[in-house]
Amino acid sequence: MKKYLILFACLLVQIASLFAQDTPSFIKDSLDAYVQKALTDWQIPGVAVCVVKDGKVVVMKGYGVKELGTTNKVDENTLFMIGSNTKAFTGTALAMLAADKKLSLDSPVIKYLPDFKLYDPWVTKQVNVRDLLCHRLGFETFQGDFIYFDSDLSTAQVREKFSRVKPMYGFRSKWGYTNAAFMTAGEIIPKVSGQTWAEFLKEKIFAPLEMSSTLALTKDITNAGNKATAHTVAQGILKKIAYGHIDNLAAAGSISSSINDMSHWLMAQLNGGKYNEKQVIPAGALAQTWYPHSIMGNGGHRYNKAHFLLYGLGWMLQEYSGRKIVSHTGGVNGFVTSVTLLPEEKLGIIVLTNTDANRFYEALKNEIMDAYLGLPYRNYSQGYLNAYRENEEEAAQWLKKMRDTIAMNRPSTLPLAAYAGTYEHNVYGKMTIALENKKLVARFEHHKGRFATVEPLGGNNFLATFNDPLYGIKEWPFSTANGKVRSVTVTVADFIEFTPYEFYKK
Template sequence: MKKLNFSFLLCIIITSITYSQEIPKFITDSLDIYVNRALENWKIPGVAVLVVKDGEIAIAKAYGVKEAGSNDKIDENTLFLIGSNTKAFTGTALALLEHEGKLRLEDKVVEYLPEFKMKDTWVTKEINLTDIITHRMGYETFQGDFMYWTSDFNEDEVIEKFGLITPKYDFRIKYGYTNAGYAVAGKVINKISGLRWEDYLKEKIFRPLQMYRTVALSVDFAKSENVAKPHSIVDGNVVVLPFEDIDNMAPCGSIASSISDMSHWIIAQLDSGNYKGESIIPYKVIQRTRQPETIQGRARHPFNKVHYNLYGLGWGLMDYEGTEIVSHTGGVNGFVTSVTLLPEIKLGIVVLTNTDQNAFFNMLKWEIVDAYLGLPYRNYDNYIFERVKMQNEQRAQQITAWKDSVSMNLKPEINLSEFAGMYKHEVYGYAELKNIDDAFELTLEHHSKVKGKLEYIGNNRFLCTYSDPLYGIKVFPFEIENGKVKSFDLYVDDFIDFQPYKFIKK
């Protein structure tokens, strides 16, 4: 195995430092060492870090490269997909329309989209615009995402399929992170404004904030210049992932931006919506997006005091050592990112990375927050790295055990050929298993690029190794009844969806 040497890849760009403000020693003295170490530990090709304080860029630094193994260095204008940090832009767009008197966030969805349906007819009539973007519709976190993620369903089909899924919980009872709700929001924005979601953002937010490099759609990101390539870690190695079209759910996670452009968004967020002396986003809109709507769950932090953990319009809301934090993270197709605001001290932090297998993007944020709040240095990255390393080792051992079961050449209670055939999920559609030697090839009706190799491991279970590493390596249990295959449960990596999907044999 070739070990990547990230030390020579270090590239630092300081676009602006305001010396009149005091920058914590962690940033001036230790940040470069801290980040450079993380590049090697987590095998991250590139990182971009932004800190805004008191309306000025305190620091903007880029480390590493756009693509592993290259010398093409990241700079302050390099685009990264920001994933679910898109949601704050979508929430702001809805709040802007409310401010303009074109809708109320308490309005029912069916007032604008009469065709919209949920599984429960009463919920269909009652669900409002706030419900769909604050994760309180009754779904489990990520429920349904497998069906939409890199599939050929268009945005209308996503909304239709979304409404056919049976939520795991009752309506408005429990927080469950629901990406597809933002697809519905994008459709409402289009219906009310007459502009497609991406065009509305461009007209109302990107252009006024001079975010000229920022693009709203993943297809435009793939065609742009100076972009970071997506990466993942497979069998301990960094691999470049293909650019994927995720625009069927664009309003939940398809924006791509740079730390240079994101600095404009952060400055406006910390200055009542103003940028360069002009009001771009009315302060009432900023306040509305930060109004708590849903309880996420019990707030936790390994070292310091937190009390509440809430959700607004595309923003997570919490207290931290007596200070309000407004933040979100994003993970999508080879990227993980974080955006953090401490409005009371006018501090904003953005961390962009081009792998999806690191926790560093969030740990660095906490290190910077603590430094500005005068809290003790904790080395969060080392703390979490050791725990993730242990989890990864346990996961690798489990996969090895499964593969050992394959090599034992176990036989099912029925003829192996009985597992071949067509299967159907009530909402998704069809999956097919084709017998190839002693294994099966899985094909999925709406994921033409994703294949799976199924190998028998005993107890009516098959080990599925997906062709796309994002989908993982999972075990599918099959149900046998009266000597016949009845169904199987399909699983994908937790990064995509936690839920099993039952496919019935036809």
């Protein structure tokens, strides 16, 4: 009997040894120290990390705190806003409806939304459901987002304004990230299922995947118990900010979730749509979302071999070190996150952070991925941090130059009072500039509570500093003619939108 007990004990030791060999040393020995250092280096209050391998959770851990200035620790059930990682859920929902023959991904959008319009009437008729889900409508990345993002516009109003934004490129000629297209895709769901986008996700995805804490809409996070607070870093200072209100674009980015709940999503993705032996997502629907639809670029990697960067239906697709990578990232007020799948390795990685001013959410993903692929340790976090600090230093020098210029009191082309008044953009609507305590202040019709202090740099150039750091600090040029102000070119932080807006004085 003792002989068999000894043999059994040896077998257990061998199994444990095999598991240890399968789990990279970075995960076993270095992960905690790596994350803890990053919390300080990047000024991140809290991080949540999950690694799924071969259908099992290898890592599920929270680090740091939910809110700056508190001792409330992040745990596996803490909710973070996941931003554009929502898009994979929306793409999956539409693919599931197609699998159930409720719609066709190749049918024109106007079949389901007769009032759907884009700038070009011909394009309006040609756009199909797939086009909405793979960013190939011809818009520049983020084009129009300043109009919609965190505004007081309803979804119906966003749709109307979206129809009047002129794409910068030809239809299906170029990949361009378009949040309003995913919003539109979400509006198809009630037309064919009788359920809102949020209701469909809760019943068909969240409930069967036991994602019991996950919230579909941003309006619900305020009342949630175990939630992370939104933060940003502005001019080197970490600060709390308000949650974003983006339910008018819900299907593009409004979900809040935890690493515990998201681990179930990864398990289903890596198991052909099955969770707990139940087929939650049809395998064909999952395959549709992973199928390349748009070319983003040629790909590449600083250290290792990588080729091609493509887009499916809510997922980014690339080849990296001989493996297919299915991934996405998300960024919304106070949060940046990443979700990554390596199907051939049966590996899934989730990184959630509660600031919007870090690249650690990508660095840690890359570190874990390389560890499992047997690639050399690169210390991505330090490399990204060095680049981030260089950019911040350049931004600080630029801002100092602007502030020094303002202090020189260079005269503007016209008296400050001449720049005050009502301005209008043909799609956004109205902006007012008023003299308040001898300073110009710009306020926007659809962004209540947000304003920019507009200070003269000399001539017709002014520095606009938003009270909300998410919108940034930008140089705004005015145009004048015959002693009158004609217009102003308004720009905001690239996190919101790259493209400029010309507001004309009324």
